[in-house]
Amino acid sequence: xxxxxxxxxxxxxxxxxxxxxxxxxxxxxxxxxxxxxxxxxxxxxxxxxxxxxxxxxxxxxxxxxxxxxxxxxxxxxxxxxxxxxxxxxxxxxxxxxxxxxxxxxxxxxxxxxxxxxxxxxxxxxxxxxxxxxxxxxxxxxxxxxxxxxxxxxxxxxxxxxxxxxxxxxxxxxxxxxxxxxxxxxxxxxxxxxxxxxxxxxxxxxxxxxxxxxxxxxxxxxxxxxxxxxxxxxxxxxxxxxxxxxxxxxxxxxxxxxxxxxxxxxxxxxxxxxxxxxxxxxxxxxxxxxxxxxxxxxxxxxxxxxxxxxxxxxxxxxxxxxxxxxxxxxxxxx
Amino acid sequence: xxxxxxxxxxxxxxxxxxxxxxxxxxxxxxxxxxxxxxxxxxxxxxxxxxxxxxxxxxxxxxxxxxxxxxxxxxxxxxxxxxxxxxxxxxxxxxxxxxxxxxxxxxxxxxxxxxxxxxxxxxxxxxxxxxxxxxxxxxxxxxxxxxxxxxxxxxxxxxxxxxxxxxxxxxxxxxxxxxxxxxxxxxxxxxxxxxxxxxxxxxxxxxxxxxxxxxxxxxxxxxxxxxxxxxxxxxxxxxxxxxxxxxxxxxxxxxxxxxxxxxxxxxxxxxxxxxxxxxxxxxxxxxxxxxxxxxxxxxxxxxxxxxxxxxxxxxxxxxxxxxxxxxxxxxxxxxxxxxxxxxxxxxxxxxxxxxxxxxxxxxxxxxxxxxxxxxxxxxxxxxxxxxxxxxxxxxxxxxxxxxxxxxxxxxxxxxxxxxxxxxxxxxxxxxxxxxxxxxxxxxxxxxxxxxxxxxxxxxxxxxxxxxxxxxxxxxxxxxxxxxxxxxxxxxxxxxxxxxxxxxxxxxxxxxxxxxxxxxxxxxxxxxxxxxxxxxxxxxxxxxxxxxxxxxxxxxxxxxxxxxxxxxxxxxxxxxxxxxxxxxxxxxxxxxxxxxxxxxxxxxxxxxxxxxxxxxxxxxxxxxxxx
Numbered sequence: 001x002x003x004x005x006x007x008x009x010x011x012x013x014x015x016x017x018x019x020x021x022x023x024x025x026x027x028x029x030x031x032x033x034x035x036x037x038x039x040x041x042x043x044x045x046x047x048x049x050x051x052x053x054x055x056x057x058x059x060x061x062x063x064x065x066x067x068x069x070x071x072x073x074x075x076x077x078x079x080x081x082x083x084x085x086x087x088x089x090x091x092x093x094x095x096x097x098x099x100x101x102x103x104x105x106x107x108x109x110x111x112x113x114x115x116x117x118x119x120x121x122x123x124x125x126x127x128x129x130x131x132x133x134x135x136x137x138x139x140x141x142x143x144x145x146x147x148x149x150x151x152x153x154x155x156x157x158x159x160x161x162x163x164x165x166x167x168x169x170x171x172x173x174x175x176x177x178x179x180x181x182x183x184x185x186x187x188x189x190x191x192x193x194x195x196x197x198x199x200x201x202x203x204x205x206x207x208x209x210x211x212x213x214x215x216x217x218x219x220x221x222x223x224x225x226x227x228x229x230x231x232x233x234x235x236x237x238x239x240x241x242x243x244x245x246x247x248x249x250x251x252x253x254x255x256x257x258x259x260x261x262x263x264x265x266x267x268x269x270x271x272x273x274x275x276x277x278x279x280x281x282x283x284x285x286x287x288x289x290x291x292x293x294x295x296x297x298x299x300x301x302x303x304x305x306x307x308x309x310x311x312x313x314x315x316x317x318x319x320x321x322x323x324x325x326x327x328x329x330x331x332x333x
Numbered sequence: 334x335x336x337x338x339x340x341x342x343x344x345x346x347x348x349x350x351x352x353x354x355x356x357x358x359x360x361x362x363x364x365x366x367x368x369x370x371x372x373x374x375x376x377x378x379x380x381x382x383x384x385x386x387x388x389x390x391x392x393x394x395x396x397x398x399x400x401x402x403x404x405x406x407x408x409x410x411x412x413x414x415x416x417x418x419x420x421x422x423x424x425x426x427x428x429x430x431x432x433x434x435x436x437x438x439x440x441x442x443x444x445x446x447x448x449x450x451x452x453x454x455x456x457x458x459x460x461x462x463x464x465x466x467x468x469x470x471x472x473x474x475x476x477x478x479x480x481x482x483x484x485x486x487x488x489x490x491x492x493x494x495x496x497x498x499x500x501x502x503x504x505x506x507x508x509x510x511x512x513x514x515x516x517x518x519x520x521x522x523x524x525x526x527x528x529x530x531x532x533x534x535x536x537x538x539x540x541x542x543x544x545x546x547x548x549x550x551x552x553x554x555x556x557x558x559x560x561x562x563x564x565x566x567x568x569x570x571x572x573x574x575x576x577x578x579x580x581x582x583x584x585x586x587x588x589x590x591x592x593x594x595x596x597x598x599x600x601x602x603x604x605x606x607x608x609x610x611x612x613x614x615x616x617x618x619x620x621x622x623x624x625x626x627x628x629x630x631x632x633x634x635x636x637x638x639x640x641x642x643x644x645x646x647x648x649x650x651x652x653x654x655x656x657x658x659x660x661x662x663x664x665x666x667x668x669x670x671x672x673x674x675x676x677x678x679x680x681x682x683x684x685x686x687x688x689x690x691x692x693x694x695x696x697x698x699x700x701x702x703x704x705x706x707x708x709x710x711x712x713x714x715x716x717x718x719x720x721x722x723x724x725x726x727x728x729x730x731x732x733x734x735x736x737x738x739x740x741x742x743x744x745x746x747x748x749x750x751x752x753x754x755x756x757x758x759x760x761x762x763x764x765x766x767x768x769x770x771x772x773x774x775x776x777x778x779x780x781x782x783x784x785x786x787x788x789x790x791x792x793x794x795x796x797x798x799x800x801x802x803x804x805x806x807x808x809x810x811x812x813x814x815x816x817x818x819x820x821x822x823x824x825x826x827x828x829x830x831x832x833x834x835x836x837x838x839x840x841x842x843x844x845x846x847x848x849x850x851x852x853x854x855x856x857x858x859x860x861x862x863x864x865x866x867x868x869x870x871x872x873x874x875x876x877x878x879x880x881x882x883x884x885x886x887x888x889x890x891x892x893x894x895x896x897x898x899x900x901x902x903x904x905x906x907x908x909x910x911x912x913x914x915x916x917x918x919x920x921x922x923x924x925x926x927x928x929x930x931x932x933x934x935x936x937x938x939x940x941x942x943x944x945x946x947x948x949x950x951x952x953x954x955x956x957x958x
Contacts, residue, residue: 281666
């Protein structure tokens with residue numbers, strides 16, 4: 001009896017001691033750093049959520065710089081904040097996303113390679129530690145050893161298109177990625193929606209299609225189309241100008257300075273002015289042909305003429321501002 | 334060209350000995366005067382002779398048309414617009430009278446149009462569209478049937494005689510609309526014929542069955558033909574009109590021509606002034622009184638304004654219809670008010686256009702005039718005065734625009750110095766004359782295609798590419814040579830067997846249409862074929878995405894052949910007061926790469942104001958040195 005109690009007590013003591021010492025050991029381990037399998041597991045979990053991981057300085061040291069590693073990291077160093085004014089960082093980021101996504105869904109997917117990015121505003125210490133002062137930069141950190149010179153992608157020479165990035169990755173890691181650009185469905189969706197809309201509209205009106213024969217409707221449509229075209233909407237569609245732009249003195253300019261360009265707001269102003277001039281002319285014509293109250297017709301004619309003259313002078317003065325050297329003006333300068 | 338030759342021989346036959354060069358130079362203005370006459374006739378058919386006179390007066394001075402028909406501009410459009418309006422005139426006459434005589438004449442005019450300009454595709458789609466609209470609005474009848482069938486059959490057969498067109502009218506998608514409407518015409522008439530011979534219910538059944546059957550057969554046949562490739566899809570030039578961003582993304586050589594750019598509103602106003610506002614008013618007048626001919630005019634107007642919005646060059650097609658509709662609007666408005674200007678109560682000599690009012694109307698308006706005529710005639714006079722003022726301002730605008738923008742010779746430039754005296758830059762002719770006198774007769778010159786014709790004509794030397802080159806790969810090779818570094822460019826130049834290279838440089842004078850400003854297009858075109866795959870547009874921008882020639886510029890740009898040729902020895906030149914040497918006046922920056930030597934070229938000639946620079950390609954070095 002007494003021996004059984006002794007053995008039980010000893011076992012409890014042993015267990016007790018083991019329980020107390022193990023946490024201390026674990027803490028020691030955490031101070032040293034995560035184990036390889038933990039790193040890989042964390043990385044895999046994070047990349048399951050999004051294909052490019054965003055690192056700050058701390059995570060960068062943990063996952064990319066610290067040993068041991070049995071995976072390679074492809075890291076993009078960029079500066080995406082708008083005040084950095086790095087236009088091609090945005091393009092490079094889009095291409096990088098395409099490569100990362102292609103890898104994620106490809107058959108060579110493994111946990112031997114991960115994609116990450118470091119933004120300058122989130123991890124400036126990383127940039128200084130690697131002595132980098134340009135963006136974007138693509139670097140490959142191999143599983144063993146330090147990155148060599150050719151582990152930095154030479155964007156000047158090969159560009160940053162997704163295909164070039166994939167080729168460079170294959171050169172450095174022997175993992176081939178087939179770049180898959182997602183097809184752009186927005187055009188098809190828009191056309192399909194337009195079709196559905198027109199079909200639905202016709203179906204609703206199937207009993208009474210007379211509205212198609214209405215002359216005024218077609219006249220209105222033709223005139224609206226003409227006004228849109230003469231104000232330069234096609235130019236806007238092809239060139240994509242800004243809505244307004246800021247002048248050097250800090251104000252907002254509605255009208256482009258030269259006659260070579262135009263702003264979107266400017267075209268809307270021109271549509272309104274043209275429509276007003278047209279309205280003036282129509283009023284004048286209607287006033288002459290209607291058989292009605294003479295006084296009303298008289299007022300209509302005078303109003304029409306006034307609108308016509310005033311808005312024509314406005315258009316003339318806007319044109320004069322744009323085309324330097326144009327000598328004519330009417331009511332306004 | 335056939336026209337010029339014909340005119341030349343005609344003149345010689347009646348013993349007026351005129352040099353062929355003068356015939357060519359003055360051909361365009363001569364045909365413009367003929368266009369004025371045809372516009373008058375066309376508008377007279379569409380409305381009345383008063384509108385015709387106004388339209389003819391307007392088209393005589395409209396800058397949009399003058400810009401392409403200046404004396405000396407010997408291009409297709411000079412006679413093409415005349416042919417187009419002639420065809421339209423004949424067509425309208427044919428539609429109104431239904432006689433085969435007029436449609437046959439229309440087919441002949443169409444043949445003349447096809448032989449002069451590729452824009453005949455517009456015509457052969459507009460006329461079927463007109464017939465189709467007439468069918469839809471229920472105005473189709475025997476006259477239109479006769480007119481269209483004659484025109485289509487004769488016109489297509491005649492068009493196929495031109496070797497450039499060949500079998501396209503039955504094969505390419507651009508002509509399919511005409512064929513489809515032709516078939517539809519036959520069906521429509523057949524249906525009308527049957528309707529007269531069958532009872533109502535029988536007819537309904539047959540009608541529905543035929544529609545469904547024909548629709549299915551047509552769809553299946555078109556599908557099979559398109560899939561097997563017998564019916565070719567729309568070619569690039571015309572497809573880019575329907576989908577405006579197609580050219581920019583896929584065919585840089587079409588997108589780079591400055592005339593193919595879209596039109597901003599100030600270009601519309603610049604070329605057409607008052608007509609821009611009279612155009613919708615004219616549409617309004619047409620809609621008030623819809624006739625068969627007016628429907629044609631509305632269609633023509635709306636389609637041409639779309640195309641003119643897409644491409645500046647097509648402003649030319651828009652100008653006549655703008656004048657016609659403007660003439661209709663202006664004469665319509667003036668017609669209503671002119672009769673009130675005359676303040677006498679006795680109504681004698683009413684204008685001929687006043688047919689709407691009958692005797693009753695006369696009496697009533699006489700009363701109104703007697704009771705209120707003071708104010709009415711005042712208003713009318715005021716209106717007529719305002720209209721006159723606007724017409725005068727139109728004339729002044731057109732004259733100013735023509736004299737400032739469209740009258741300068743493009744080969745001799747001029748500028749005003751600070752004390753308002755003129756400086757003439759005759760560099761082009763100077764350089765071409767040097768080429769003519771100082772190079773061997775079989776020398777080959779490489780330059781960008783803009784200058785091909787000039788070098789051939791004035792320097793009399795062989796060139797690689799000019800405005801008429803259709804070989805995209807060849808132009809792309811020249812672009813690659815200009816955009817590569819010296820060594821790679823030397824390999825290309827030896828392959829193309831070039832002796833001299835010519836570039837245009839505007840940095841000293843501030844001439845902004847020089848080759849550095851066109852350089853990005855050279856890069857895009859150069860990189861668009863297989864052998865130029867290593868040329869990427871991004872390489873020539875700074876990391877921030879700007880195109881700069883100073884120290885911040887991309888090293889690829891600063892070391893490419895074009896840069897070196899333009900800026901050789903420029904680093905020591907003082908251009909503007911208060912600026913460092915090597916200041917480029919067009920880009921507004923001091924150049925980045927100044928003191929360099931050329932390895933594979935040597936400078937042969939630089940014109941007085943550094944506008945034209947000619948380099949000789951060095952021979953291969955002797956071995957062993």
